[in-house]
Amino acid sequence: MKTGTPPLPALKSVKLPAQLRERIRYPHTSLRTEDTYVRRAHAFIHFHGLRHPPTLGGVEVEAFLS
Numbered sequence: 001m002k003t004g005t006p007p008l009p010a011l012k013s014v015k016l017p018a019q020l021r022e023r024i025r026y027p028h029t030s031l032r033t034e035d036t037y038v039r040r041a042h043a044f045i046h047f048h049g050l051r052h053p054p055t056l057g058g059v060e061v062e063a064f065l066s
Contacts, residue, residue, distance in 0.1 A: 016053070017042070 008026060013019045017038055024034045041053070047064050048056055 016045075 008023065011019050011022055013022055020038055020041055021034060024037055029037075044056075044061075044064050045051070045053060048060055051060075
């Protein structure tokens with residue numbers, strides 16, 4: 001008996017917004033939710049001077065949300 005979730009498929013896209021959309025679409029999330037997530041990610045990245053998200057951590061998330 002297996003437990004846990006299966007691994008996600010490899011990303012096909014190169015650009016971050018397209019990769020985000022791929023991951024959001026995998027569990028069949030609604031288009032409006034997908035658009036909202038991508039817009040919020042865009043705002044987060046711009047808030048921190050176009051730094052790439054993997055270079056940002058909890059402190060930056062808290063700054064963005066407050």
